Amino acid sequence: ATNLKEHKQLADVLRQQAEAGRMIGAICAAPMVLGTMGLLQGRRATCYPGVEHTLHGAEYTGQLVTVDGNIITGEGPAAAFPYAYTLLAMLVGHDKAEEIQIAMRYKHLMAEGS
Template sequence: MSQQSSGKRVAILATDGFEESELSVPKAKLENQGITVHVIAPDTKGIRAWAETDWGETYEVDKSLDDANSTDYHALMLPGGLFNPDTLRQNDQALDFVRHFFEAGKPVGAICHAPWILINAGVVDGRKMTSYPSVSQDLKNAGAEWVDEQVVVDKGLVTSRKPDDLDAFCHKLVEEINEGRHSGQSA
């Protein structure tokens, strides 16, 4: 456990259809560093994972978006999957929650298809990012510089392409959380 991470709080914003490993692995790695992690969803019923090719486990939700406040957290993590970000990018309350982290200069991590949420939140213009390859053109159209790399860090924004990148993604996310607020992180 890292003393630097102790006492930190991270919100993971997700809904049904998140890629299971993209929530479970970062959550476990963050908690292993002494970071408190809350799963935030549009409501408090459990959210169901997509486990590569079929529906997976149902995960407990700690807080609904109605009850969550971005000021209670040091960072935000967005898992991918296909269904999860497509649903959340159409939810104005979720987009506002995401924007608050950028406005406050807090670290944000997004993997796989999760940058769709960031595109709709209007926070990717001028950022260097990566994602699942099928999201690359969407990011470019929104003004981001897309690169095909395992992990990319841009002023507190950590992005990765797929579950194979989770080790690098989690390492950089913890590093950014420990660094704290980033003056270049903005909405």
């Protein structure tokens, strides 16, 4: 994430995405890139614990996944599946995302874990 934060072309693409209102996603420590660019100003966001100080101007939620408008952030490695299914639901709809969760046995896994 530190290297990504210094990558000028990535910053240019992220700014273009933000200006166009397109989806932007970051998980684990990567939300620091959005925070240091000012893209999280006035937004709700999550990230890996201990990195929240880099979310400049954001309200840190501590949730596995946080969606605020077109920005989707995830907490860390354990959030990979919930994060991916949140993105999937936003891209193809809740019903299709749920169908895939069932087919991939994610729903079954979560039911056993409760």
